[in-house]
Amino acid sequence: MDALKAITERRAINFFDPGRNVPEETLQKIIETANLAPSSFNLQPWHIIVVRDAEKKKILRQCAMNQPKVEEAPVVLIVVADPYAVEEHLERVLEDRLKKGYLTDEGQKEAVRKAVKKLYGEPDSKKRIIFATKNTAFFAMTLMIAARAFGLETHPMDGFDEDCVKKEFAVPEDKIIPCLIAMGYPKPDLKLLERPMRRPVNEFIHDDLW
Known part of the structure; x- marks a missing residue:
C-alpha cells in the first residue's frame, strides 16, 4: 500500500476482532517502520510497551x-x-553523525552538543517535556500510518489516567505517556459510518503571516 492510500484510508476504529491476533512479524515490521520517524537531532525519545496479555x-x-x-x-x-x-542518546547520535560525514570534526560535534543543551534545557524543564512529547507524537503517527499500510487498524487514545498507567505498568515517574494505541483487525461485520467532518483547509492555511 502506498503512503497516500495508507493516510487517506486510516480511521480510528472502535471495534476490533478479539479473535484475530496480530502476527509477531507484522508487528515488528510496523514498529521498525515507525522507528524511521523524524526527531529533533535524531534523539528518538520514544519507548513503547506492547500489551497483549488479557x-x-x-x-x-x-x-x-x-x-x-x-x-x-x-x-x-x-x-x-x-x-x-538527550542524556541517553546524544553522544551516540553525535558519534554516528561524525562517522557518516554529517559532522566533519570534533569542533562541530561540540557545537551541536551545546546547541542541544541550550535548546532543551534540563530534563525536568518545560522545554524538555515539550521536546519529548512532540517528537514521540511523530513516532506515534508514523506507527499508525505504517499499521494501515500492513492492513491493520488503530485507534489512538488520550482518555486515560496517566498515573494509573504508570503505576500498573511500571513506567518511571519521570516519563510521559502521550497516548495509547489500540491495534488490530476490525470486526468482520464492521461497517464504518461516513468519515466525520474535516475543516476546510482554507480555515487553517495562513500565507506568510497569521
Whole structure:
C-alpha cells in the first residue's frame, strides 16, 4: 500500500476482532517502520510497551475510562516519551553523525552538543517535556500510518489516567505517556459510518503571516 492510500484510508476504529491476533512479524515490521520517524537531532525519545496479555489489558482498560477496545484489540501500545533522551542518546547520535560525514570534526560535534543543551534545557524543564512529547507524537503517527499500510487498524487514545498507567505498568515517574494505541483487525461485520467532518483547509492555511 502506498503512503497516500495508507493516510487517506486510516480511521480510528472502535471495534476490533478479539479473535484475530496480530502476527509477531507484522508487528515488528510496523514498529521498525515507525522507528524511521523524524526527531529533533535524531534523539528518538520514544519507548513503547506492547500489551497483549488479557489480564494486563483488563487492568489497562480500568486506567483508560473503561473503553472496551482496550480489551478487544489484540495489541495495545503504551507510547512513552522520555525527557532524558538527550542524556541517553546524544553522544551516540553525535558519534554516528561524525562517522557518516554529517559532522566533519570534533569542533562541530561540540557545537551541536551545546546547541542541544541550550535548546532543551534540563530534563525536568518545560522545554524538555515539550521536546519529548512532540517528537514521540511523530513516532506515534508514523506507527499508525505504517499499521494501515500492513492492513491493520488503530485507534489512538488520550482518555486515560496517566498515573494509573504508570503505576500498573511500571513506567518511571519521570516519563510521559502521550497516548495509547489500540491495534488490530476490525470486526468482520464492521461497517464504518461516513468519515466525520474535516475543516476546510482554507480555515487553517495562513500565507506568510497569521
